[in-house]
Amino acid sequence: MERAVDRYLQHLVVERGLAANTLSAYRRDLARYVEFVQQVADPPVAPPVDDPTLVQAAHVSAFVRHLQRPVDGSPSGAGLSARSAARVVVAVRGAHRFWALEGLTTTDPAAEVPPPTPGMRLPKAISVREVTRLLEAPDPSTPAGLRDRALLEVMYSTGARVSEAIGLDVDDLSAAVRGASDGEDPGLPFIRLFGKGSKQRMVPLGRPAVAALDAWLVRGRPELSAKGKATAAVLLNARGGRISRQTAWNTIKAAAERSGLTEEGVEVTPHTLRHSFATHLLEGGADLRVVQELLGHASVTTTQVYTLVTADSLREVWSTAHPRAR
Known part of the structure; x- marks a missing residue:
């Protein structure tokens, strides 16, 4: 065997x-x-x-x-x-x-032999207000805080998986991202993500994420990079090497606690920002196929689960706002 x-x-x-x-x-x-x-x-x-x-x-x-x-x-x-x-x-x-x-x-x-049939498990997203609190939690006065904010901003801006975010190399950032500190309009910057099966996709990056990356690359990364061997990794740990999945998880957990979300009973995991990214795009009117490409899903069927989340949100709003709902 x-x-x-x-x-x-x-x-x-x-x-x-x-x-x-x-x-x-x-x-x-x-x-x-x-x-x-x-x-x-x-x-x-x-x-x-x-x-x-x-x-x-x-x-x-x-x-x-x-x-x-x-x-x-x-x-x-x-x-x-x-x-x-x-x-x-x-x-x-x-x-x-x-x-x-x-x-x-x-x-x-x-x-x-048919496999067991799992029940439907809807992805858990948090609100835009809660995402904002989470992203603003890291302390930007320290190199680690600059890195943590860059990590969180990139994950929410692109819907990247944790493995994709920590795997970013400097060459995966478009010139518009790397040159954001030059004072020129960076246009619509992109980053390159390597998904499952090493499949590549280019994903746009929002201006807050560009600003967070720029602050990290200019003011934070050089200090940590000097403590280790030269590496192409974008996000570095305290020893100057590429951060690990555990470090990313601890960053998200610490941000949730610092923002007060944990105390309020809001569950935040490494996949929460990815789920929130997809849910907020669909709630904003994005096409399902576009969201599929941005998430790197091989099949649109995988992405369709997010439409159930937004449908639940619509029903909740309707039931509380419509005069004839009850």
Whole structure:
């Protein structure tokens, strides 16, 4: 089983060009599956096996049940939600499909097993007023504060994922952004983001974000850059290296606390600014296809979930404002 999994992962790297984080998730999910069919399975219906040619639909079905069964201190359950279990099953189904196509197996037992159906989970956005409070929370009198404000402004202005924001290099900023401090009108600046599967997209940057980046690049970044080795990264940590996902998460958490949003019970996560970016664009009349391109979604179906959020907002406004709503 391990050799078959390695061959599939190699295929994902070479032929599909999966991002490192996605590949790591596939590796973890398939390791969980291999351990199950080798040791646990569901005797006598689906006894443990160590060869992909011996895997039956009953093994895959037993694994799906195992993923969602509550944890009770034994190997009987993994306690995953339907959404998390469905993600794992996607990896399993992809592996079995690949093995069948490559001739490693004669059948695809996973094709007969549907993944769990996760419930609809609407993305959580915060209001424009709350976003403004969050963006203004960092202290611009310190290099770290300038960096944190630049990070938050870029994420809200572009809808960037955390990994995309921390992965920015100076060369990913258009000349209009890098030259904003020259006193000339920067026009409509862009930044280049690398999304899932290393897919590139160019996203416009608003003037507040340009100003925050300019302040960081001119007054903050040189001081931190001097503490480390030369790096092309836009956002640096205290040692002069590229900031990590954890640093970005801590920045957002600290800004939420400093702004008072946490105390008010407003949940703010690294994805909150991305969700708010999309929701506010649609509420402002942006075309769904444009929002899809800006977010870097491969399918417009993924973006359509935000229309449900704005519909909920419209219903709420209507129910409180229309004289015949009640």
